[in-house]
Each structure stands twice: as C-alpha cells, then as structure tokens.
Amino acid sequence: xxxxxxxxxxxxxxxxxxxxxxxxxxxxxxxxxxxxxxxxxxxxxxxxxxxxxxxxxxxxxxxxxxxxxxxxxxxxxxxxxxxxxxxxxxxxxxxxxxxxxxxxxxxxxxxxxxxxxxxxxxxxxxxxxxxxxxxxxxxxxxxxxxxxxxxxxxxxxxxxxxxxxxxxxxxxxxxxxxxxxxxxxxxxxxxxxxxxxxxxxxxxxxxxxxxxxxxxxxxxxxxxxxxxxxxxxxxxxxxxxxxxxxxxxxxxxxxxxxxxxxx
Amino acid sequence: xxxxxxxxxxxxxxxxxxxxxxxxxxxxxxxxxxxxxxxxxxxxxxxxxxxxxxxxxxxxxxxxxxxxxxxxxxxxxxxxxxxxxxxxxxxxxxxxxxxxxxxxxxxxxxxxxxxxxxxxxxxxxxxxxxxxxxxxxxxxxxxxxxxxxxxxxxxxxxxxxxxxxxxxxxxxxxxxxxxxxxxxxxxxxxxxxxxxxxxxxxxxxxxxxxxxxxxxxxxxxxxxxxxxxxxxxxxxxxxxxxxxxxxx
Ligand SMILES: Nc1ncnc2c1ncn2[C@@H]1O[C@H](COP(=O)(O)OP(=O)(O)OP(=O)(O)O)[C@@H](O)[C@H]1O
Ligand SMILES: [Mg+2]
Numbered sequence: 001x002x003x004x005x006x007x008x009x010x011x012x013x014x015x016x017x018x019x020x021x022x023x024x025x026x027x028x029x030x031x032x033x034x035x036x037x038x039x040x041x042x043x044x045x046x047x048x049x050x051x052x053x054x055x056x057x058x059x060x061x062x063x064x065x066x067x068x069x070x071x072x073x074x075x076x077x078x079x080x081x082x083x084x085x086x087x088x089x090x091x092x093x094x095x096x097x098x099x100x101x102x103x104x105x106x107x108x109x110x111x112x113x114x115x116x117x118x119x120x121x122x123x124x125x126x127x128x129x130x131x132x133x134x135x136x137x138x139x140x141x142x143x144x145x146x147x148x149x150x151x152x153x154x155x156x157x158x159x160x161x162x163x164x165x166x167x168x169x170x171x172x173x174x175x176x177x178x179x180x181x182x183x184x185x186x187x188x189x190x191x192x193x194x195x196x197x198x199x200x201x202x203x204x205x206x207x208x209x210x211x212x213x214x215x216x217x218x219x220x221x222x223x224x225x226x227x228x229x230x231x232x233x234x235x236x237x238x239x240x241x242x243x244x245x246x247x248x249x250x251x252x253x254x255x256x257x258x259x260x261x262x263x
Numbered sequence: 264x265x266x267x268x269x270x271x272x273x274x275x276x277x278x279x280x281x282x283x284x285x286x287x288x289x290x291x292x293x294x295x296x297x298x299x300x301x302x303x304x305x306x307x308x309x310x311x312x313x314x315x316x317x318x319x320x321x322x323x324x325x326x327x328x329x330x331x332x333x334x335x336x337x338x339x340x341x342x343x344x345x346x347x348x349x350x351x352x353x354x355x356x357x358x359x360x361x362x363x364x365x366x367x368x369x370x371x372x373x374x375x376x377x378x379x380x381x382x383x384x385x386x387x388x389x390x391x392x393x394x395x396x397x398x399x400x401x402x403x404x405x406x407x408x409x410x411x412x413x414x415x416x417x418x419x420x421x422x423x424x425x426x427x428x429x430x431x432x433x434x435x436x437x438x439x440x441x442x443x444x445x446x447x448x449x450x451x452x453x454x455x456x457x458x459x460x461x462x463x464x465x466x467x468x469x470x471x472x473x474x475x476x477x478x479x480x481x482x483x484x485x486x487x488x489x490x491x492x493x494x495x496x497x498x499x500x501x502x503x504x505x506x507x508x509x510x511x
Contacts, residue, residue: 125350133342133366
C-alpha cells in the first residue's frame with residue numbers, strides 16, 4: 001500500500017512539475033520581446049553565464065578531444081586504420097560529445113547558480129516583492145536567463161568543439177603519429193554539413209531546457225536555506241536527465257530532418 | 264480603494280491558518296489589524312494583493328472579485344497598491360536607489376531624471392538620503408524597513424498595506440512614520456491597512472480595528488469601542504501588550 005501510494009505520488013508530481021515547466025516555457029516565450037527592454041539585464045546574464053564559463057568550456061573541450069582521439073586511436077592502430085582517427089573524432093565531438101558535455105557543465109555551473117539565485121529570492125520574499133510591485137517575475141528574472149542560456153550554450157559548444165578538435169589533433173600527432181594534415185583532411189572528408197547542423201541545433205534546445213528547469217525549480221523553492229540547497233540539487237539532476245533524454249529523441253528526429261534538408 | 268474579504272480559508276500543508284475570515288476595508292480610511300504572532304496577519308495582507316490565493320472564500324477590490332485573477336490580470340491592480348513587507352524584503356542584488364526606483368523604471372511611469380528626483384525625495388523623508396548606493400546587506404533592519412517604505416511610496420499608491428511599520432524602528436522615527444501614515448490618509452485619502460503589535464500607534468491611527476484570533480475576526484469596531492471589548496482574547500491581548508509597552 002505504502003509503495004503503491006508513493007509511486008502514484010511520484011507520477012502525480014512528475015506530471016504536475018513537467019506541466020508547470022511547459023507553462024513557464026510558454027509564458028517565457030510570450031514575454032520574449034521584454035528581453036529587448038531589459039537588455040542590460042540580459043547582457044549581464046550572458047556575461048555571467050557565458051563569458052565566465054569560457055575557460056571551463058575550453059578545458060573540458062580540450063580533454064574531450066584528447067580522450068576521444070586517444071581511445072579510438074589506440075583501437076584503430078591495432079586494426080591498421082589509425083589515419084581514420086580524424087574522422088571519428090570529428091563526427092563524435094561535433095555531433096555528440098561537444099554539445100552534450102558542454103550542456104552538462106553548463107547545468108552544473110550555470111544552472112545550479114540560476115536555481116540558487118532564484119531560490120534565495122523566493123525564500124527571502126524577493127519574488128513576492130516583484131509581484132507586489134506589479135512586475136512579472138517571469139519577465140524580470142526568467143526571460144533574461146532564458147535568452148542568455150539559449151544564446152550562450154551554442155556559443156560555448158562551438159568553442160569547446162573547436163578546442164576539442166584541436167586537442168584531438170594534438171594527441172593524434174604526438175601519440176599516434178598521424179600527420180596533422182591527414183587528421184584534418186580525414187575529418188573534413190567525413191564531416192557533412194548536416195552533422196554540424198544536428199550538433200548545433202541540439203544546443204539551442206539544451207539551453208532552453210537548462211534555463212526553464214533551473215528557473216522553475218528556483219522559483220518554487222520553499223523552506224529557507226535548506227530548501228534552496230535541495231532545489232539546487234534537484235534542478236541539476238532534473239536538467240541533466242532532461243538533457244540526456246531529449247538528446248536521445250533529438251538525434252532520431254533531427255538527423256532525419258537535417259539529412260533530408262542538407263544531405 | 265475598497266477591499267472586501269469574505270469567508271476566506273487558507274492552509275499551508277495542513278496548518279489551517281485562516282478559518283473563515285471576513286473583513287471590510289473602507290476607502291480612504293485607516294484600518295488596523297491586530298492579532299497574536301503567527302495568527303495570519305501577513306498571510307492576510309498577501310491575499311489582499313493576490314500574492315497568495317485562498318483555498319476558499321473571496322477577495323474583492325472595488326467590487327471586482329479578484330480571487331481567480333491570473334498574474335497578468337493582477338498586475339495593473341498591484342501597481343495601485345503598495346505593500347510594505349514585514350522584514351523590508353529588499354532585492355539584495357540591487358542598491359538602495361535601484362530598489363526604490365524598480366517599480367517606476369519597470370513600468371516606465373516617469374522619465375529617468377524624474378525617477379531620480381522622486382526616489383531621492385522619498386529616501387530623504389525617511390532619513391536615508393545619504394545611503395543611495397548602499398547594498399541592502401549593509402543596512403540595519405530598521406533601515407531596510409525604511410527603504411521598503413520609500414519604495415512603496417515612490418509608486419504613489421492608492422492603497423498602502425503596512426506590515427508592522429514601526430516594529431524594529433526607534434520610537435522617535437516610529438512616531439514620525441505614524442504621522443506620515445495619518446497625513447497621507449488625511450491629505451491624499453490613501454486607503455490604509457496597518458498590521459501591528461504596537462497598540463499605541465494602533466489606537467492613534469485607527470478608524471477601524473479588527474482583531475484576529477484562530478483565523479477569524481473575533482472583534483471589530485472603532486478604537487474607543489474596541490478598547491472596551493469584553494472578548495477575553497482581546498482583553499488578554501490589550502493587557503499583555505500594555506505591559507510590554509510599560510517595560511519599554
Ligand atoms: N509560505 C508559507 N508556507 C507555509 N506556511 C506559512 C507560509 N506563510 C505563512 N505560513 C504560516 O502561516 C502562519 C501565519 O503566518 P503569518 O506570517 O501570517 O503570521 P503573522 O500574523 O504575520 O505573525 P507575526 O506577527 O509574527 O508577523 C504561521 O504559522 C506560518 O508558519
Ligand atoms: Mg507577519
């Protein structure tokens with residue numbers, strides 16, 4: 001009995017929460033023109049989320065490329081196909097590793113900060129203050145963060161992909177003994193425009209997911225400081241999961257879409 | 264503005280706070296709400312602006328039932344009402360000046376130059392003219408409260424809801440704030456609701472007094488009548504509070 005009730009409760013809150021997030025997305029999109037009026041706020045969010053995450057994105061990107069190159073390179077070497085390493089690094093970093101892992105680090109760094117910030121505002125009545133002044137918290141707080149995330153996730157992804165590809169080349173030349181021009185030639189031979197389109201179009205969705213999940217969870221925080229901590233933890237878990245699940249569906253839909261369009 | 268609350272119930276996770284509360288707030292008058300700590304006075308004020316929604320019952324403003332209004336529909340009404348939060352509740356990421364200018368700026372009610380003038384003027388009235396660029400975190404509790412008052416005043420509201428305006432503020436300033444409340448009511452006809460524990464200022468200000476006990480209004484009337492109430496909870500409240508007043 002207890003377990004059944006728990007499971008029912010779990011499903012119930014899952015649907016309630018996801019419904020509320022879709023509502024928040026709708027309201028954010030409706031209020032999007034407000035981002036122009038609140039440009040200074042949007043820019044400062046971009047700065048905070050995007051610019052200061054650049055070093056981390058670069059560092060992570062570098063290692064994604066190096067690890068992918070080393071791992072696949074050593075296997076390929078046994079098969080005598082080590083020259084192909086460039087094409088494998090290119091395909092996996094551009095389509096999958098770059099976008100997803102960049103989204104992950106943004107969840108952890110930017111998403112958590114968003115939830116903690118909005119959560120603190122919620123438990124200290126700052127959100128109620130905004131509402132009492134007739135200011136919509138969605139317009140004032142969520143819209144700038146949403147715009148910043150949707151704009152910055154793709155930029156950070158490009159950045160970490162470029163560095164990742166370069167990191168892969170570094171390993172290919174120094175460890176695997178593949179000449180740089182061979183590495184890049186194989187990469188650009190196998191990479192089609194639609195691969196890039198698939199990888200990049202995902203990042204906009206990831207940005208939107210992170211912003212909506214983290215803002216929603218922050219705005220709903222209750223129970224003081226402890227509640228903010230819990231909300232932050234939940235926001236990171238939920239947004240990571242949502243990014244992964246959406247990635248699965250996006251791969252199947254987007255690859256058909258972009259292949260028919262560009263392939 | 265005229266508020267009518269009817270049979271309002273509100274509970275938070277099983278904690279039944281308001282249990283069929285009804286009261287009327289007359290336009291242009293000062294209504295004082297008394298009640299023990301934790302009896303739901305702050306909760307009541309938040310319902311008057313639609314910040315909280317009742318589980319049942321209704322809130323009417325100027326004859327319109329706002330109980331089921333959406334956030335969007337509530338915005339224009341809220342602009343006309345000022346709520347001064349109990350703890351001040353300033354936005355910590357903004358300076359004192361920006362906090363006070365927030366409403367005017369967001370709604371583009373005045374040009375920027377005019378906003379600067381209005382905000383400075385209000386802050387000077389409250390004795391904070393030299394703290395414009397301070398962060399709220401660096402202010403004392405009483406200062407924060409005064410900034411919150413200035414913030415509400417900049418919007419020139421038709422109704423002001425004061426949540427314990429004088430608690431945490433020194434006696435001379437508290438009486439100045441009382442005078443300010445009185446003056447705004449007399450001169451501009453602002454509809455005023457004051458939630459307080461400070462009986463001296465309550466009886467000085469009130470046109471009408473309500474007393475909340477266990478989520479309901481158990482006594483109401485003009486101050487003179489209220490003072491002679493025979494309700495045991497009111498008697499106890501008045502007695503105990505006067506004791507505290509003597510200690511001060
Ligand atoms: N957001 C909330 N979530 C859960 N419970 C709440 C919330 N707001 C208020 N309460 C509860 O409602 C009750 C009334 O709180 P309220 O703040 O209205 O008291 P109050 O009359 O203003 O007291 P005080 O004079 O001390 O300010 C309290 O028991 C409080 O725990
Ligand atoms: Mg209170």
